[in-house]
Amino acid sequence: MRIVCIGGGPAGLYFALLMKKQHPAHQVTVVERNRPFDTFGWGVVFSDATMQSMRQWDPQTAQAIEIAFNHWDDIELVFKGRRIRTTGHGFVGIGRKKMLNILQERCIELGVELVFERDVQSDEEFADADLVISSDGVNSRIRAKYAEVFKPDMLMRPNRYIWLGTDKRFDAFTFDFRRTEHGWFQAHIYRFDDTTSTFIVETTDEVFKAHGIDKMDQDQSVAFCENLFAETLDGHRLMTNAQHLRGSAWLNFGRLICEKWSHFNGNSHVVLMGDSAHTAHFAIGSGTKLAIDDAIELTRQFDLIGHDKASIPAVLAAYEEIRRVDVARIQNAARNAMEWFEVVGTRYADTLEPEQFMYSMLTRSQRISHENLRLRDRDWLEGYERWFAARAGVDPAPNGAVPSPMFTPFRIRGLTLKNRIVVSPMAMYSATDGVPDDFHLVHLGSRAMGGAALVFPEMTCVSPDARITPGCLGLWNDAQSAAFRRLVDFIHTQTPAKIGLQLGHAGRKGATKVAWEGIDQPLEHGGWPLISASALPYLKTSVVPRAMTRDDMDRVLADFIAATERARDIGFDMLELHAAHGYLLSSFLSPLTNLRDDEYGGSHENRARFPLEVFRAVRAVWPQDRPMSVRLSAHDWYEGGNTPEDAAIFAQMFKDAGADMIDCSSGQVVKEERPVYGRLFQTPFSDKIRNEIQVPTIAVGAISEADHANSIIAAGRADLCAVARPHLADPFFVMHEAARIGYAEQPWPKQYHSARAQYVNNLARAAAPAIVSKP
Numbered sequence: 001m002r003i004v005c006i007g008g009g010p011a012g013l014y015f016a017l018l019m020k021k022q023h024p025a026h027q028v029t030v031v032e033r034n035r036p037f038d039t040f041g042w043g044v045v046f047s048d049a050t051m052q053s054m055r056q057w058d059p060q061t062a063q064a065i066e067i068a069f070n071h072w073d074d075i076e077l078v079f080k081g082r083r084i085r086t087t088g089h090g091f092v093g094i095g096r097k098k099m100l101n102i103l104q105e106r107c108i109e110l111g112v113e114l115v116f117e118r119d120v121q122s123d124e125e126f127a128d129a130d131l132v133i134s135s136d137g138v139n140s141r142i143r144a145k146y147a148e149v150f151k152p153d154m155l156m157r158p159n160r161y162i163w164l165g166t167d168k169r170f171d172a173f174t175f176d177f178r179r180t181e182h183g184w185f186q187a188h189i190y191r192f193d194d195t196t197s198t199f200i201v202e203t204t205d206e207v208f209k210a211h212g213i214d215k216m217d218q219d220q221s222v223a224f225c226e227n228l229f230a231e232t233l234d235g236h237r238l239m240t241n242a243q244h245l246r247g248s249a250w251l252n253f254g255r256l257i258c259e260k261w262s263h264f265n266g267n268s269h270v271v272l273m274g275d276s277a278h279t280a281h282f283a284i285g286s287g288t289k290l291a292i293d294d295a296i297e298l299t300r301q302f303d304l305i306g307h308d309k310a311s312i313p314a315v316l317a318a319y320e321e322i323r324r325v326d327v328a329r330i331q332n333a334a335r336n337a338m339e340w341f342e343v344v345g346t347r348y349a350d351t352l353e354p355e356q357f358m359y360s361m362l363t364r365s366q367r368i369s370h371e372n373l374r375l376r377d378r379d380w381l382e383g384y385e386r387w388f389a390a391r392a393g394v395d396p397a398p399n400g401a402v403p404s405p406m407f408t409p410f411r412i413r414g415l416t417l418k419n420r421i422v423v424s425p426m427a428m429y430s431a432t433d434g435v436p437d438d439f440h441l442v443h444l445g446s447r448a449m450g451g452a453a454l455v456f457p458e459m460t461c462v463s464p465d466a467r468i469t470p471g472c473l474g475l476w477n478d479a480q481s482a483a484f485r486r487l488v489d490f491i492h493t494q495t496p497a498k499i500g501l502q503l504g505h506a507g508r509k510g511a512t513k514v515a516w517e518g519i520d521q522p523l524e525h526g527g528w529p530l531i532s533a534s535a536l537p538y539l540k541t542s543v544v545p546r547a548m549t550r551d552d553m554d555r556v557l558a559d560f561i562a563a564t565e566r567a568r569d570i571g572f573d574m575l576e577l578h579a580a581h582g583y584l585l586s587s588f589l590s591p592l593t594n595l596r597d598d599e600y601g602g603s604h605e606n607r608a609r610f611p612l613e614v615f616r617a618v619r620a621v622w623p624q625d626r627p628m629s630v631r632l633s634a635h636d637w638y639e640g641g642n643t644p645e646d647a648a649i650f651a652q653m654f655k656d657a658g659a660d661m662i663d664c665s666s667g668q669v670v671k672e673e674r675p676v677y678g679r680l681f682q683t684p685f686s687d688k689i690r691n692e693i694q695v696p697t698i699a700v701g702a703i704s705e706a707d708h709a710n711s712i713i714a715a716g717r718a719d720l721c722a723v724a725r726p727h728l729a730d731p732f733f734v735m736h737e738a739a740r741i742g743y744a745e746q747p748w749p750k751q752y753h754s755a756r757a758q759y760v761n762n763l764a765r766a767a768a769p770a771i772v773s774k775p
Contacts, residue, residue: 001026001309004126005133006142008032008114010044010288011274012135013103015295018057020110022299023307029113029126036104036116042165042199042241043192044099045173046289048090057296064102069094070191074172077361078232082354086362088376091173093192099288129268130309135291138256140276150272151259157281159342160213160250161202162221168236170197175361176232177349183207184345187229188282199238200282201225202341208250218249253281253338257331261324262316269312271319273298278327283337284365286330297323332678333365339684340364347691352716355387360715366680370404370710371741388714405713406706407743410453410720412660412696414625415573417453417720418496419746420713421734424700424724425456425502425576427468429514434461434474436483445490447727448497449749451734454720455497457487459504459578462559465528466505466584471514475503475563485570492571496747500574501567502631503618505556507584508532508545508593520671531556533587533594533601533610539671547596553610556584557617564618568626575622577615579650580633581668585611589650590633590669592641604649612657619658629661629698630654634685637666637673644688655695662689663698663722680708687717698722706737739763 003019005012008030020028054062070093076085107114123132123142134142143150166189174189184207188200208214213221218240226238240249256279262271274291301315301322340348340361348360362368373381385402392408410417423444430439440457448455460473467474474480484501491499511527512520522542530545531552537544548556567575579585587593588610594601600609619628632654634647642650651662664686667675675681682701690697699718703709709721726733738746739760748756 001130001307001312002128003028003131003133004129005030005135006120006123006126007134007136007140007274007276008034008100008104008116009135009137009274009291010099010103011276011291011294012133013100013107014061014292015133015135015273015298016112017061017103017107017110018295018299019302020107020112021058022303024111026307027113028111029115030107031115031118031120033119034116036114042096042163042196043093043190044096044288045091045093045190045192045198046286046292048092050289050292051092053296054292057299058106061102061106064106065092065094065099068098068102068193070193072172072191075362076172076174077354077358078174078176079349079354079357080177084354084358085172086358086373086377086380089173091190093190093198095192095196098193123265123268123270127267131312132265132268132270133273134270134276135273136276138254138275138279140272142270143258143272143276146263146265146270149260149263153257153259155255157253157255157338157342158205159202159338160205160208160252161200161282162225162240162250164199164201164222164225165239165241166197166199166233166236167195167239168197168233169195174232176229177344178228179345179349180207180211180228182210184349185228186341186344187225187232189232199225199229201229204342204345207345213250221249253279255279255281255331255335255338257327261320264313269316271298271316278331280327280330280334281338283341284330284334284367286334290327290330293326294323333367336684337365343688343692347688348716351691351694355384356714356716359384360717363711363715366683366711369707370714371707384714401743401745403745404706404710404741404743406709406721407738407746408713412719413627415498415627417498419451419453419734420720421452421454421709422500422698422720422722423447423452423455423727424722425458425578426724426728427458427472427515429469429471429516431471431473434464434467434472434476434480436473436480436487440473440483441487441490444487444499445494446731447733448491448495448499450727450730450732451738451746451748452497452723452727454500454574455491456500456502456576457484459502459583460563462503462505462556462563465510465530466556466559468506468510468583469512469514470523470526472506475501475566476559481566481570484567484572488571495749498573500576500629501572502576502578503560503563503567504578505559505584506530507582507587508536508542509538509582511543532584534596536593536595538582548610553613557614560614561617561621564621568621568623572626574627574629575618576629576631576663577611577618578631579611579615580631580663580665582633582670585614586633586669590636590642592636592638592670604646604653608650608653612653615654615657615659627660628658629663630659631663631665633666633669634664634682634689635666635675636669637675638670641669641673644685647685648689648692651689651693651695655693659695661696661698661719662686662693663700664689664718665700678702680712683712683717686712687715690718691716696720700724706741710741 005016016028016030073087170191176187178185185203191197273294280286298319301318305311305315396402406420461467531548532545535547636642683699686697686699696719698720700722703721704726712718
């Protein structure tokens with residue numbers, strides 16, 4: 001085959017040498033616009049795992065890089081006059097110029113043709129090529145030419161950064177945070193050769209402009225940064241190699257994804273690779289890793305499928321399918337890390353103490369979890385756990401067991417929870433006329449016995465026409481009160497758990513079948529009239545609700561007050577107002593479901609007016625020593641709907657009205673929603689509201705193990721974790737997770753003590769290496 005790589009960065013060079021090595025008969029050319037052995041940039045960083053892959057594919061290149069690279073395990077934080085260091089992280093740093101020179105030399109050894117100082121304008125310049133690799137970077141001309149095919153999506157991020165170098169040799173990957181009169185700056189620092197370190201300075205656009213840096217030339221910008229980070233530089237200078245650029249060297253990062261990665265132009269197959277296909281923010285240092293992994297995977301597919309011209313379409317399809325998954329995973333982690341640095345000044349730096357700030361920074365991508373930190377640096381993590389436990393009021397003996405964050409107590413108003421795990425309100429659709437029965441007693445009682453600190457029945461409706469389905473719980477009559485009292489008394493007398501109640505009104509999502517008969521489908525018989533903020537049905541086939549009048553509001557308000565008084569007298573420990581998921585109160589908050597033109601529609605204040613009326617009325621009759629939370633949909637996941645920024649506005653309003661916690665869920669407001677699922681995918685909403693609004697929060701969504709909960713709680717992204725589906729699968733989720741992570745202090749019901757040792761021993765046996773007996 002005739003292969004041409006346009007662009008001599010890591011992606012193009014590494015693919016060229018791998019293909020030439022694997023298949024020497026191919027004619028492989030790399031075309032680069034710069035001069036031989038010349039490049040711009042400071043150091044690049046990638047992980048030990050990437051080096052392992054490179055050793056497998058071309059040991060000679062890997063060895064040359066390993067000789068030249070700087071390896072370190074430590075991360076150091078400089079913050080608020082403190083230096084905190086942790087180890088075990090495993091990074092590789094090498095100068096970009098040195099790395100490209102190594103790849104260039106290896107290409108020459110293998111017979112790859114290198115063409116320099118040629119600025120390619122179009123792939124058509126290589127009409128004789130069977131395969132054209134577009135490895136020409138984030139500003140790829142090839143990608144731009146076929147934009148209608150590749151459909152690139154470039155999102156420019158708000159932070160400003162400048163990529164500098166320094167002649168000071170740092171022995172750890174260092175993050176230095178400096179506060180000025182206008183806000184925070186941060187530096188990302190790592191050594192990449194014997195004499196030089198990369199020094200990236202970053203800040204928000206607002207702080208950048210407030211200091212007048214937008215009006216500075218490069219020399220003035222460098223001088224500003226030298227002065228700001230003078231303590232860390234310790235007399236050393238900062239350097240720029242961007243003199244070839246006109247104007248400011250400060251940049252905005254562009255996050256790039258493409259809908260398609262390959263195209264047949266009539267003569268050649270064109271495929272995107274590296275930064276021309278995707279970008280990952282430098283906050284996790286994955287741009288070079290992605291480029292190298294692209295090159296490896298495309299080579300691997302040629303080896304698997306065939307390395308002739310006829311195989312190219314199948315190879316490119318397989319390459320894109322496989323790489324798209326890994327790229328999405330890395331980009332998701334990079335987005336989390338990038339967003340952490342974008343909001344660090346407004347969300348974390350002023351509020352978190354250095355110990356928790358360090359933990360939050362280390363776990364910013366959500367790829368590094370609590371137990372992963374233990375593997376990396378047990379001593380540091382155990383010291384942090386002791387610090388966290390002390391902050392939660394636990395005073396372990398100097399050599400005693402320290403609870404992990406999810407097993408620390410939490411106090412709010414007069415309520416103390418023994419740990420941080422909540423059984424989410426989960427619709428069971430098993431009540432008769434709103435009355436909880438033996439099913440609910442066993443269902444909630446077993447989960448309270450299973451170790452959760454706080455259990456919630458499903459959303460409990462304040463009137464017959466407030467139900468979602470005929471099987472929903474209600475609290476509007478004495479029979480319901482008596483049945484709930486039996487449940488509450490059982491949990492209080494037989495378990496150490498507390499029990500909350502979530503009050504709500506289905507609104508336009510009411511009068512539907514129970515889930516297993518057709519979720520969200522309207523009842524064919526026995527339905528009831530629906531009300532909502534506006535006369536909009538949830539589904540096209542749903543009953544059209546009536547837009548609420550003031551009389552409707554007064555009736556619903558009275559229903560909420562009456563139900564709250566019953567909950568108070570029954571003895572529930574906590575009350576939650578359901579203002580999420582498209583139900584009645586949520587329908588007022590979202591612009592997708594509230595089209596009113598009166599004082600209850602339009603602005604945030606107007607849309608929140610009725611939900612706040614309900615909250616204030618309920619708070620007034622709920623005992624002052626018992627906490628109240630509000631569940632919000634922090635993202636509607638649909639264009640024109642509420643975003644996390646809107647949710648923060650509403651959270652502030654409810655906090656000001658007396659809410660003690662915000663339960664941060666999302667979605668289910670409109671059926672057309674397009675949520676982006678993933679591990680802990682709703683935790684960022686809790687993080688934002690907790691740390692920007694300064695109100696305790698409950699995190700929900702895809703939290704399925706102790707490691708997740710510990711990571712969330714320890715980082716200060718939430719105060720409680722609500723666990724749903726894992727509790728459906730395992731009523732004793734908390735006890736089992738405690739045993740799995742080795743937390744021996746988690747109590748078991750006295751009736752079950754005889755099973756505890758056996759359960760722990762079985763876990764130990766399952767974790768032990770298998771012993772193979774010889775015949």
